[in-house]
Amino acid sequence: MMDGAKSVLPKYISAHVIACMPHQRLQKLLREMQAEKGDVLCLKAYCDTLQGRMVCEFEAPNGAVLAEWLKARKIAYQWIFRVEFFAENGEVERYA
Numbered sequence: 001m002m003d004g005a006k007s008v009l010p011k012y013i014s015a016h017v018i019a020c021m022p023h024q025r026l027q028k029l030l031r032e033m034q035a036e037k038g039d040v041l042c043l044k045a046y047c048d049t050l051q052g053r054m055v056c057e058f059e060a061p062n063g064a065v066l067a068e069w070l071k072a073r074k075i076a077y078q079w080i081f082r083v084e085f086f087a088e089n090g091e092v093e094r095y096a
Contacts (some may be wrong), residue, residue, distance in 0.1 A: 008096045009059040011083040012045075012066050016076065020054030026054075029075070040069040059081075 018026060026047060033042040033056070044057040060066035063080050070077055083095045 009041075011095055012058045012063060012080055013083060014058065014066070014070070014080045015078040016056070017052055017055040017078060018047060018049065018054045021049070021052075023049065029041045033073075033075075036078060040066055053076055 021029075026049065030045050030047070033045065036042065040058055040060045042056055042058055045054060046056075047054045058066055060063055060069065063082060066080055067077070085092060087093075
């Protein structure tokens with residue numbers, strides 16, 4: 001790695017059930033997840049309270065570290081996957 005170059009952590013997507021979670025509690029959870037600093041960073045979260053679903057985008061050293069991070073915060077998940085490819089604005093790229 002060149003001096004001054006930032007290492008890129010792998011990205012992960014996770015799915016969660018948030019059924020019956022009041023809006024205020026959900027907003028508090030999202031603020032707490034976004035405020036966390038350390039090995040795991042919550043980059044984005046998308047929520048649908050009508051269907052009771054949440055999908056999050058994280059950067060983490062690996063999937064096991066992310067799973068432990070979620071478990072330590074009592075945030076249950078349905079699945080986690082590592083982002084290998086992504087498409088945006090008509091372009092397809094391989095994520096580092």
